[in-house]
Amino acid sequence: MSASADLAQIASAAKADAPPAIELAGVNKWFGALHVLRDVNLAVAPGERVVVCGPSGSGKSTMIRCINRLEMHQEGRIAVEGIELSDDVRALDAIRREVGMVFQSFNLFPHLTVLENCTLAPIWVRRMPKKDAEELAMELLARVKIPEQAKKYPGQLSGGQQQRVAIARALCMRPKIMLFDEPTSALDPEMIKEVLDVMVELAGTGMTMMVVTHEMGFARQVADRVVFMDQGEVVEVGTPDQVFNAPKTDRLKLFLSQILRGH
């Protein structure tokens, strides 16, 4: 085992003392009769970067969408920052304030400018004065390296730019946790890097991140742990080194051979 993997393990062990930022315990979900999440157990420590990978239809997107209740789980317990997801609307609102999300298809609001996209939630949800929200938005747009696009509409930007705006928009809520649902899957190859660079930079700030992605380079570079899912189950969890270099299960071996062949 390499030294860096040891360090990563020590780091995540240290973080494990704090209460988990995200905790899934015995989570089950069905779409109709289809069992899409099977007894998922996972805890993410504050500041930890977790990459979730797996073949399509493995339930990885569904899992992270359950964390801010874009999907509802039917069994088990999900808690974010110690707040349990329940039918209580206040708990859900509290969780959504702390959790930022970036989607595969960006989902920017096309009728609002880039700046308005970024200031909307701070103004309406955090009740921030408009001027402060705009300052914050400009600061974050600068951080994702597109401050000059602030007055444009999303439709005038390239896919990579749109996704960077989407990241800035989520960061404007000052979330404690960021969820990424295949953030680079809808992008042209030449734009993937600009988005990944922003995510790597964000990982460097100590943000708790959960990223569904097939970008194995990104996973090796920033992930503390990699979660491999297949058919709704968490099959293997480990450091990038363990998961990519020493897969234990046949399913993971098969998956790795497939994506490596693809690259």
Add this chain to the structure above:
Amino acid sequence: MSDASISTGPRKPPITAVGPIAWAKTNLFSGWLSTAVTLALGYLLIKAALSFVDWAFINAIWSVPSNAQGPQTQICRDMQGSGACWAVIGEKHRFMLFGTYPYEEHWRPALACVLFVVLYIISAIRRFWRWELALVWIGMLTAIGMLMWGGIFGLSYVPQERWGGLPITLILATFGLAFAFPLSILVALGRRSSLPAIKVLCVLYVELIRGVPLISLLFMASVMFPLFLPEGMNIDKLLRAQIAIILFAGAYLAEVVRGGLQALPKGQYEAADAMGLSFWQKTGLIILPQALRMVIPPLVNTFIGFFKDTSLVLIIGIFDLLTAGKTAIVEPAWQGFGVEVYVFIGSIYLIFCYAMSKYSRGLEAELNRHRHR
């Protein structure tokens, strides 16, 4: 070779490919058949236009002499339809516009109509789209009500039964759409609600109202509804017709709005949810602004349709613009001059509907600018 052809840069298209001559050549005279059709249709068009000009202007009679028995319309009748008798408009326009409203008080409904138009213009300017606009509406409509009813500020009281003509049409259309539109948004949202009771209620409303003709709703409002009211209680006939129109327009508009809601990608709802926006914030800031922009054309289509459908109130004896026009030519002296009257009434409808249509096209272009690069 290739270097030389690059260095010449873009060239202008040949003169035969652009300009009016090229347009006519490709669109009107592209072959012998299309040339023949163009010439034949052109001939018919010019002939029709000329005979209309003859009828409406050259042969037209603009006024008729009057004696003790009333206006002498014989010269109009002698024309035998070869020229328009616009004298009927000159003679009867005030009755057509204001119905049986007391003659010497006609300035009041006239001013009311002007106020309506001013209200439309103010509301059409996007700069004024703020909450204060609601106050302007309340103020204007109150002023219009005071003008029409009177009974205060030294204005004589005019009962609603004597109102008629254009103000009635504008009242029915304005109140109708002003109430039906918000109602339709609520119903459209309700139809997509996850609460079964609200959903069923909205579906029932739309299906019931849409399933019957407007005329039967108007009959119900004017004949059946009073039977359900306690003895001695009486709701104004105009108000009852107004409610029927609001309910009817609301059901149709709700389906148009629902179409817009459904056309929005699911990701927009999810992004708003993920940010922690409440239902009403999400609806008001993200969903409706996009959904309504998408349905401007069918929305205005329905608006225009209902502006004209207000004329159906004639069957329950309310004196709107069209009914007033019809009544104006009941008088024996003017019988038989329907065409002139209907052209006049039709142009008034056309002006309002065309203004709506023209405005909506501008609005659509302006509001959808974000879609263009």
